[in-house]
Amino acid sequence: MTLDIRGSLKNTKISSNRYVVLDEMISNSIDSFLIRQHDDPAKRSLEVKLVAEIRSSGLVGDDPELSISCTDNGCGLGDDQIEAFLTKDTSYKDDLSIAGIGKCKGAGRIQFFHHFERVGIRSTYRSDGKVLMRTLPLVAARKKIDLADFAVSDGKAEGIGTTITLDGLKLAARERLYKTDALGDVFSAASMRRYMLIAFLQRLVSLKSELGDFSISFETQYPKGRVETASLSAADLPPVTEVRAADIEERDPRSGSPLGKTTRFTLSHYKLDASVFDLPRNAISFCAKSSPVQDITRRYLRTITEQNRAMDGFHHIVLIESELLDRRVNEQRDGFDGIPEEIPVGDFFADETVSYAGIFEQIDPIIDEMVSPSGWSRDQVVADVTEKFGVNAGMLAETETRVVYGDTPKSVAERVLRKYQDRIIADTAEIFDLREEIEKAEPHTEDFRQKVHELSWKYTASLKAIDMANLSQLVVRRSAIVEILALACDRQLGVQTVKAGERRQDERIIHSIFFPMKRDSKETSDHDIWLLSEEYQFYDYIASDKPLAQIEWADGEKLFDASIDVELAETLRRRADENGAMRPDIAIFGEEGSAIIIEFKAPGVSMDNHIGDLSEYAHLLAAKSNGRLKKFYGYLIGDTIAPLRMAGWTRFAAGKGYFRSTPLEDPESGRNLGELYAETLFFEDIVQRASQRIGVYREKLQIDFSKK
Structure with missing residues (x-):
C-alpha cells in the first residue's frame, strides 16, 4: 500500500477554497466518529479541536508561518482506515452502510499536500482487543507514503481518535489563496467558526442525533503568546426555516x-x-x-x-x-x-x-x-418590460420566462424574444422537414393529407410566435411615436426649447415625425405616415418636401410630363410660373391615379389663411400629370383656425376640424381636372385618431407612455 504523493498532486488540482483543508479535516472527523459509533455504540458525543498556530519568521519576524492541527475522538486509523488513506480513488466509504457517512473519492487529503510542506499523523485505535497508536512524523518533501512509514506503539483507550497536523504553508498556496489577507485574520478562531457554521450547517443539523451534544472548538495561537478561542456546539445550530423541492x-x-x-x-x-x-x-x-x-x-x-x-x-x-x-x-x-x-x-x-x-x-x-x-419589485420590472419593450405578462407566461431578483427590463425582454426566436427557428426547421416528406408522399394516400394537416398546424404555430414578437414591437414603437407627436404639438419636446430671438422649428419637427424631410420612399422605408391613415404607407411613392420635377415612379418614369396639351399648358402657364417652386410638405401618389397632399402649419398659424393652398396644389399636380392624377386628398394640419372663415366647409361631428369635397376645374377653360377631398385637421385630432387605431393592441399589451 503506497500513496504516490507526486503523482496525486499532478492528477488532482489545487482547490480554490482557502478553507479546503479544514473542510477535509472536519469531514473526516465526523466520518470517523460515525464509524466508531457504528462499531462501538456508546453514549458519547463528537469532539473536534482545530488549532491554528501563527509563527513569526524572517529576519525581522514579518513573514508569518502557519501550522494547523485537528484532533477528534473518532475511530482512529485502524487497518481498514489506513489502507483507505494510502489508496487513491478509494471506495472504502462507499461500502460502509452507515447513515450520514460522507461518500468520497479519497482525493481530499491530496489538498493537504498541495497546501503544506509537511503532514503528520498521530492516531489511536482498537485492533483485536488492543489499543494501538500509529504515528507518521512530520517530514518535508515526501514523494510517497508507505505503511512502513507509520510507527506503531501501544496506546490508551481514552486517547482513541486522530490528530492530523499540517505544517509549513507552501508558497504556491500562499500566493494563490492568501495573498491579500493576513493569515492571522483568515485563520482566527472567530473566522474559522463562522466559516464552519456555514460549511457544515446542513450536515450537522441532519446528523444532530448521531453526533450527540457535539463540540467543535477553534483555537488560534499568535506570536508572543496571544490565544483566541471559539466553539461551535449542538446548541448553536439553528433550525431549518424552510425546505423546498x-x-x-x-x-x-x-x-x-x-x-x-x-x-x-x-x-x-x-x-x-x-x-x-x-x-x-x-x-x-x-x-x-x-x-x-x-x-x-x-x-x-x-x-x-x-x-x-x-x-x-x-x-x-x-x-x-x-x-x-x-x-x-x-x-x-x-x-x-x-x-x-x-x-x-x-x-x-x-x-x-x-x-x-x-x-x-x-x-x-x-x-x-x-x-x-x-427595494426590488418584480411587478415593477414586469411593468417596465411591458412599457419599454412591449413584452407583456402573457408573453412571459407563454415562453415560461420568470422574472427574478436582479433582472432588468432589458434582460427579461432579451430572454423572451430569444425564446421566440428559438421557437421560430425550430418550427421553420420542422416545416422544411415536413415539406420534404410531403414531396416523397403519394397524393392519393391518407399519409399525404396527414402531412398536409401537420404542415398547416406548424405554420399556424410558427406564425403565432412570429406575430407575437413582431406585433408587440410594432405597437410599442407606434405608441412611442404617438406620444412624441403629442409632445411636439404641445411644444414640450426638449428640442423645442429655444432662446429668445431664435427661430422656432415646430413645423419642421412635426413634419419630420410623419416623414423625414427632403427624402422620398425610394430613399427610406422608415417613416410614420400611418399617423394620418394606415393605407397611405402602402402607396407607390411618397415625397417629402422635394421638387415636383424630381418625382418619378419606381421604374424611373417621371410622374409629371412637361409636354402636356398645348391649350392647357398655355392656360396654366401663368399659374405654373408663379408656383413653379411650390411643392407640398408631403405628397403621396398611387399608380391608380390618386394623390395625397399634406401641408403642416406651425402651432399658432391659422389654417384658414391657407385653405386655398390645397386647391392650388391639386390643380397644378392634375395639370402637370398629363391626366394621370385625377383624385386628390388634401390635408391641412395645424392647431389654429377661425371658424367664421370656413364657409362651405362641414365640421366633423367629433373633433374641431372641417372637410369638403369639390371638383377641380380649370378656371380658364372650365375643363374638369379631377376631384379634391380636403380636410383641415388639428394636431390633437391626429393624435387621437392614431391612438384609436392601435388602442386595442395598446390595451392588450398594457402600454401607456403618457405622464400621469
Missing part, C-alpha cells in the same frame, strides 16, 4: 427533447438572526454530501453590500442538494464536472440529461421567494 426535467443531451422524467433538487433555507449569529455574509450554494461546494450567492444578491449585510435583521443561508450534485462534484470539491450549461449540448459523447439552465429555471423563483432584498 424542485424537479428538473431531464432532456436528451443531443436533441433537447424531454425524456419524461425528472431529477429532484432540495433547497434548505436557514434564516438566521444577525444579532445572534455573527456571520460574515449571506450564502447560497450548490452542495455535495451536505457540504457547500459552489457558491452562487452573487446570482441572487448582485452587489457586495447585499451579499454581506443582513436583510431585515437576518442572514440567509440556502443550501441546494441533489444526488446529481453528489455524483458530479469534482475532486477539488470546488465545482462540478459534466453538467452542461445548456441542452442540447452539441456533443455526441455528452450523457448528462440536466443542465445548469434547467436547474436555474426551476430554483430561481424559489430562491427569489426565500431571499429578496427590499
Whole structure:
C-alpha cells in the first residue's frame, strides 16, 4: 500500500477554497466518529479541536508561518482506515452502510499536500482487543507514503481518535489563496467558526442525533503568546426555516427533447438572526454530501453590500442538494464536472440529461421567494418590460420566462424574444422537414393529407410566435411615436426649447415625425405616415418636401410630363410660373391615379389663411400629370383656425376640424381636372385618431407612455 504523493498532486488540482483543508479535516472527523459509533455504540458525543498556530519568521519576524492541527475522538486509523488513506480513488466509504457517512473519492487529503510542506499523523485505535497508536512524523518533501512509514506503539483507550497536523504553508498556496489577507485574520478562531457554521450547517443539523451534544472548538495561537478561542456546539445550530423541492426535467443531451422524467433538487433555507449569529455574509450554494461546494450567492444578491449585510435583521443561508450534485462534484470539491450549461449540448459523447439552465429555471423563483432584498419589485420590472419593450405578462407566461431578483427590463425582454426566436427557428426547421416528406408522399394516400394537416398546424404555430414578437414591437414603437407627436404639438419636446430671438422649428419637427424631410420612399422605408391613415404607407411613392420635377415612379418614369396639351399648358402657364417652386410638405401618389397632399402649419398659424393652398396644389399636380392624377386628398394640419372663415366647409361631428369635397376645374377653360377631398385637421385630432387605431393592441399589451 503506497500513496504516490507526486503523482496525486499532478492528477488532482489545487482547490480554490482557502478553507479546503479544514473542510477535509472536519469531514473526516465526523466520518470517523460515525464509524466508531457504528462499531462501538456508546453514549458519547463528537469532539473536534482545530488549532491554528501563527509563527513569526524572517529576519525581522514579518513573514508569518502557519501550522494547523485537528484532533477528534473518532475511530482512529485502524487497518481498514489506513489502507483507505494510502489508496487513491478509494471506495472504502462507499461500502460502509452507515447513515450520514460522507461518500468520497479519497482525493481530499491530496489538498493537504498541495497546501503544506509537511503532514503528520498521530492516531489511536482498537485492533483485536488492543489499543494501538500509529504515528507518521512530520517530514518535508515526501514523494510517497508507505505503511512502513507509520510507527506503531501501544496506546490508551481514552486517547482513541486522530490528530492530523499540517505544517509549513507552501508558497504556491500562499500566493494563490492568501495573498491579500493576513493569515492571522483568515485563520482566527472567530473566522474559522463562522466559516464552519456555514460549511457544515446542513450536515450537522441532519446528523444532530448521531453526533450527540457535539463540540467543535477553534483555537488560534499568535506570536508572543496571544490565544483566541471559539466553539461551535449542538446548541448553536439553528433550525431549518424552510425546505423546498424542485424537479428538473431531464432532456436528451443531443436533441433537447424531454425524456419524461425528472431529477429532484432540495433547497434548505436557514434564516438566521444577525444579532445572534455573527456571520460574515449571506450564502447560497450548490452542495455535495451536505457540504457547500459552489457558491452562487452573487446570482441572487448582485452587489457586495447585499451579499454581506443582513436583510431585515437576518442572514440567509440556502443550501441546494441533489444526488446529481453528489455524483458530479469534482475532486477539488470546488465545482462540478459534466453538467452542461445548456441542452442540447452539441456533443455526441455528452450523457448528462440536466443542465445548469434547467436547474436555474426551476430554483430561481424559489430562491427569489426565500431571499429578496427590499427595494426590488418584480411587478415593477414586469411593468417596465411591458412599457419599454412591449413584452407583456402573457408573453412571459407563454415562453415560461420568470422574472427574478436582479433582472432588468432589458434582460427579461432579451430572454423572451430569444425564446421566440428559438421557437421560430425550430418550427421553420420542422416545416422544411415536413415539406420534404410531403414531396416523397403519394397524393392519393391518407399519409399525404396527414402531412398536409401537420404542415398547416406548424405554420399556424410558427406564425403565432412570429406575430407575437413582431406585433408587440410594432405597437410599442407606434405608441412611442404617438406620444412624441403629442409632445411636439404641445411644444414640450426638449428640442423645442429655444432662446429668445431664435427661430422656432415646430413645423419642421412635426413634419419630420410623419416623414423625414427632403427624402422620398425610394430613399427610406422608415417613416410614420400611418399617423394620418394606415393605407397611405402602402402607396407607390411618397415625397417629402422635394421638387415636383424630381418625382418619378419606381421604374424611373417621371410622374409629371412637361409636354402636356398645348391649350392647357398655355392656360396654366401663368399659374405654373408663379408656383413653379411650390411643392407640398408631403405628397403621396398611387399608380391608380390618386394623390395625397399634406401641408403642416406651425402651432399658432391659422389654417384658414391657407385653405386655398390645397386647391392650388391639386390643380397644378392634375395639370402637370398629363391626366394621370385625377383624385386628390388634401390635408391641412395645424392647431389654429377661425371658424367664421370656413364657409362651405362641414365640421366633423367629433373633433374641431372641417372637410369638403369639390371638383377641380380649370378656371380658364372650365375643363374638369379631377376631384379634391380636403380636410383641415388639428394636431390633437391626429393624435387621437392614431391612438384609436392601435388602442386595442395598446390595451392588450398594457402600454401607456403618457405622464400621469
